[in-house]
Amino acid sequence: xxxxxxxxxxxxxxxxxxxxxxxxxxxxxxxxxxxxxxxxxxxxxxxxxxxxxxxxxxxxxxxxxxxxxxxxxxxxxxxxxxxxxxxxxxxxxxxxxxxxxxxxxxxxxxxxxxxxxxxxxxxxxxxxxxxxxxxxxxxxxxxxxxxxxxxxxxxxxxxxxxxxxxxxxxxxxxxxxxxxxxxxxxxxxxxxxxxxxxxxxxxxxxxxxxxxxxxxxxxxxxx
Ligand SMILES: C[S@@+](CC[C@H](N)C(=O)[O-])C[C@H]1O[C@@H](n2cnc3c(N)ncnc32)[C@H](O)[C@@H]1O
Numbered sequence: 001x002x003x004x005x006x007x008x009x010x011x012x013x014x015x016x017x018x019x020x021x022x023x024x025x026x027x028x029x030x031x032x033x034x035x036x037x038x039x040x041x042x043x044x045x046x047x048x049x050x051x052x053x054x055x056x057x058x059x060x061x062x063x064x065x066x067x068x069x070x071x072x073x074x075x076x077x078x079x080x081x082x083x084x085x086x087x088x089x090x091x092x093x094x095x096x097x098x099x100x101x102x103x104x105x106x107x108x109x110x111x112x113x114x115x116x117x118x119x120x121x122x123x124x125x126x127x128x129x130x131x132x133x134x135x136x137x138x139x140x141x142x143x144x145x146x147x148x149x150x151x152x153x154x155x156x157x158x159x160x161x162x163x164x165x166x167x168x169x170x171x172x173x174x175x176x177x178x179x180x181x182x183x184x185x186x187x188x189x190x191x192x193x194x195x196x197x198x199x200x201x202x203x204x205x206x207x208x209x210x211x212x213x214x215x216x217x218x219x220x221x222x223x
Pocket of ligand 1: 031032033034035036037038053054055056059077078079080095096097098099102103
């Protein structure tokens with residue numbers, strides 16, 4: 001799915017966190033942690049405790065397999081409630097790998113930025129990475145090949161839906177009886193970079209890092 005082994009993805013995310021100004025995390029929160037690339041990277045950067053939040057029990061269980069003794073606490077919860085389940089303050093909060101676009105409304109994104117600013121200790125660091133889907137391809141270019149191997153072919157189709165984009169995942173899996181097609185669809189918020197940088201600034205954080213890495217926007221700010 002990610003095109004590289006877990007350990008390599010952790011190293012990639014660790015380097016990205018360092019580039020974004022995370023040097024010595026102490027208490028960290030990983031919002032929408034998934035299987036834990038950033039949680040493990042934060043622990044490997046020296047965090048004394050990482051609070052990893054996700055709604056997916058299956059992904060949190062994967063994370064626990066990868067944690068291997070690192071100080072990572074998994075919380076099965078909505079990330080919008082992170083301020084009620086984790087520590088009262090953290091010096092590092094991350095929301096990476098396109099998690100933020102999964103929120104239902106732009107208002108939720110604004111609320112989340114306010115909660116993050118309130119939970120960060122003075123001088124604390126916030127890192128966000130996501131894909132800006134505000135301009136999507138047109139016509140047949142909306143069919144996007146993602147990955148393929150001898151027995152799996154993953155393609156997605158992007159459908160414009162106002163403030164969001166409906167992402168249709170089409171996954172062909174080869175079995176003994178032939179190819180089977182698995183279909184699923186979910187909305188992702190359109191978050192123009194200017195909207196996101198304003199939301200971060202309006203929440204009281206100072207943005208000082210803004211890059212586009214292979215289509216993934218990475219923003220980092222301090223309180
Ligand atoms: C695209 S994945 C990114 C995961 C990980 N950060 C990475 O880089 O691989 C988005 C993750 O956010 C989680 N998620 C989506 N909405 C959420 C919510 N409201 N609260 C908590 N987790 C959520 C999903 O379960 C998924 O694991």
